[in-house]
Amino acid sequence: IKLCPICFNITDKPTCVICQDISRDRSTICIVEDPSDVLAIESTHIYKGLYHVLHGLVSPINGVSPEDIRIPELISRVKGKDIKEVIIATSPSVEGEATAHYIYRALRDKTHVGKVSRIVSGIPMGAELKYMDQATLASALRYRQNINE
Known part of the structure; x- marks a missing residue:
């Protein structure tokens, strides 16, 4: 078992089944904290786009900076691509909100993403x-x- 080199979800293949699935909407990326969040969203059978798994949240108190989670890889992934929407699906906690705001500012300042949204809690x-x-x-x-x- 390893991490998918595209989305950082857990996989036992070179890339995960979601990234391999050509029927997925490649213009939408949902950002989650953890691979278990991918499973939770997939269980709704509503979302049909791609994912980006952070493997954590920004937490200055705990010494976790944006560079310690997969935010730089996210920016590289969407830069220069035709991404219509990025959905931020982090937890409604202090760290989740801080991470969401950091991602929003980074996407706004460094990419040309059409829309950045946040799931409602x-x-x-x-x-x-x-x-x-x-x-x-x-x-x-x-x-x-x-x-x-």
Whole structure:
């Protein structure tokens, strides 16, 4: 078992099955922290693009800089390519938010990516509001959506 040289997901082949799959949308890249996040997103059967696995988050307190995770490789990967969207799917933690903002600025300043988006964090299905923390409730209210028929 090793890391895919393109997306850094775990594989037992020269490149992972997702990077090999010619039916995937190559104009969209979803950035995740860990290979288990790829499995979680794939289980939804909604996302059909490619991935980039960071293997960590920026955490100055713990001595983890952007260069310590796979951000330089991400910038090299998208530079000069026709990438329409990069989706940042890091955790809604302090480190996840810091990593997302760093990636956004790096992509904006060093590449020509069409769009950079961030997954919405909110209230899980079946959860009760009285048990939600303030940050989760604030995010859910801030990014609320219209009800469509």
